[in-house]
Amino acid sequence: MRKLCNIQLFHTSKVEIFAPLRKEEVGLLIKSLRKSATLHEVIDVSKVVAELIENINYKMILGRSKDDKFDLKELVHEELTLIGMFDLADYLPWLRPFDLQV
Structure with missing residues (x-):
């Protein structure tokens, strides 16, 4: 980036x-x-x-x-939030289809 x-x-x-x-x-x-x-x-x-x-x-x-229609600031904020989230599917791959992010 x-x-x-x-x-x-x-x-x-x-x-x-x-x-x-x-x-x-x-x-x-x-x-x-x-x-x-x-x-x-x-x-x-x-x-x-x-x-x-x-x-x-x-x-x-x-x-x-x-x-x-398009809020770049909100998009960046959401991206930064998602990057910092723990994704359960990274450790339990069988949960990946459910897209569970804690």
Whole structure:
């Protein structure tokens, strides 16, 4: 997974290719911040920056904007949960058809 990310996402040429995408997303963020500032709204900077990073990742990995149909964050969370789970079928192969994960 690390090698795949290094080759496909973090290689110098890929970082340069995605520069316009990052500029676009940061531009949208600044536009949103200006609007909030003129309306004197309180902004949770941590949340806004997390959304910026999430939007950039969606476009880099999936090639499209974030939508409600596919939640990448939830998918990663579920994957990490499943990786850490104990699978009974690893020790009792005859239980494999039942997919019992503790």
